[in-house]
Amino acid sequence: MEALPARARVYLVCVTLLGLLCLLPLPGLPRPGVLSYLPDPRFPWWPVVLLAALYAGCERLARSRLVAGPHPGGTFHPVLLAGAFLLPPTAAALVALPGALLLPVEHRPRLARRLWRTGRLVVAVWAASLVHLKTGGRDAVAHCDMPGALATAGAAVLAFCLVLTLLDGGVLAPAPGGLPRGRAAAAPAAWSRLFLGSLAPLTVHGLAGLMMALLWRSPYGPVAALLVMLPMGVSWWAFAQYHRERAAHQATIRALVQAVDIKDGYTRGHSERVGRASMLIARELGMDDDRVETLRFAGILHDVGKLGVPTRLLTKNGPLTPEERRVIELHPEYGHEMVRGISFLGEARAAVLHHHERIDGTGYPYGLTGGQIPESARVVAVADAFDAMTSTRSYSRARPVPVALEELQRCAGTHFDPRMVRALVRAIGRAGWHPAVTADEPRPAAVPGPAAPATGRPGARR
Known part of the structure; x- marks a missing residue:
């Protein structure tokens, strides 16, 4: 708790007290309004105990090595929502209490995280x-009125999602007068993203919880309701494996990029920025999310072939000789050899090989022209040239963003695909661009000024 700011501690205490209010109305006191729905002492508590044990067991299994993905903190909501459909409010809230309170917490501050997890779920x-x-x-x-059950379950899931969003969004809300106006204005957008991002998975969990509740109330009883956990467990395991595989992909790409950064310190951060610019172009062109992600990979890995180029050439000050230039121009082919066996990269592999081709056929390694150049390579070519011009290198100083965009537009149709250039110009005009200096210099931003001639240096654009 000591590690938390004062405002966060106050917020945590408020959520914890709110959770206690949902759990602890004292017996014998009048219960007006909504509190009249609390269970009386004669309420049978065995369903609460069974569902609470089931929830805690599912949470423990979800965090085990068998099914855990890269986000082990995810909650198994179907059991909680089944409790909400079967039990009065306080009894349903008690279902979440043992699992949320007793399961281990991986990161510090552990007590604060445990209380937060418990309060928000209750x-x-x-x-x-x-x-x-x-x-x-x-x-x-x-x-077993299915239309009515679906409608009321939908309303309950919507309330569940809304409460979680409001509580989680409260962590993101800026303190009064404590943050710039831009951050404060972004709070409603953050709440909206949280709500929309969690509504779909919670709806699926709500349907599973409703199925559990209907079977529980059927003549077959709670045993039949527990059978719903089998397909849910299988889907949870498959989803966890997908995220684990995705995390392995990210780790593979990160390792390759780190190797390039270590070898060529002057391009440190360049790959990540080219990936970001490639994403901006892809989104502006209306590509789907999977393809946007693939083009991000393409931008990040476009220079991985530099691992096969001698370090003395990568870090050489001044122009390259024709022989040295020919050696560096082999890096797209080196890169393609390195990544062609990585199947999940898809069309990103073609971008690694062809990102130095030019529309007029004067590029390398194969001198392709126009539509012969893969679309992914045309996207990365524009992103690569843009970052090269707006970053300080050993052989050139950074240009201001407007100057770099003007240069791209001047070269559109000869070096670059005009459609990709227009997409980048529109995207940056809307979202802006704040590049960091790639050289190991203690500068906070790119240095404006005239660029040095790019003669003899592959990858630098004239």
Whole structure:
């Protein structure tokens, strides 16, 4: 707790107290309004105990080596939502309590994280159960009224998602007067992204929870409800394996880029920025998310072939001799040899090989022209040239962003695909660009000024 800022501690205490209010109305006190839906002492507590144990077990299994993905903190919501569809609000909130409170926390501060996890889940489940009860969902589940059960479950899931979004978004909300206006204005957008990003998976979990509740109320009883956990467990495992494989892909790319950065210190950070610029172009062209990600990989890995080029040539000050230039011009082919066996890269491999081709056929390694050059390579070529011009190198100083964009537009149709250039100009005009200096210099930003001649240096654009 000591490591948290004062405002975060206050927020954590408020969420924890709110969770306690959902759990601890004292017996014998009047319960007006919403508190009238709390269970009385005669309520059978064995469903609460069973669902709480099931939730804790699923959470433990989700964090095990068997199924854990790169994000082991994800919550197994179907059991919590089944509790919200079956139990009164306080009893449903108790389902979340043991698992959220007792399961281990990996990162510090552990106590604060444990309290936060418990408070937000208790409040969200309580709200979902209350909405489900208020909309008549309990009767719909008891009578297996599918249209009514789906509608009331949808309202409960919406309340569950909204409460989680509001609580999580409160962490992102700026302190009054403490942050620049741009950050403060971004808070509603952050809440919107949180809500929309969690609504779809929570809807799927809500359907599984509703199925559990309907089977629980059926003549087959709780044993049949537990059978729903089998397909959910399989889907959870498959999803975790997908994320684990994706994490392995990211680690592979990161290792290759780090090797290039170590070999050529003057291009440190260049690959990541080319990946970012490639993403801007791809999104501006309306490509789907998978292809945008592939082009990001292409931009990040475009110079991986420099691992096969002697370091003395990469770090040489001044122009290269024709022989040295021919050696460096082999780096696209070296790079393609390195990545062609990595199947998940897809068309990024073609971009690695052809990103120095030019529309007029004066590029390398094969002198392709126009449409012969793969689209991915044309995207990366523009992104690479843009970052090369706006970054300080051993042989040239950085140009201002407007000057670099004007140069790209001047060379459109000869060196670069005009469509890619227009896309980058539009994207930067809307989102801006703030490049960092790639050379190991203690400068906070790129140095404007006239660029040195790029003669004899592959990758630098005239």
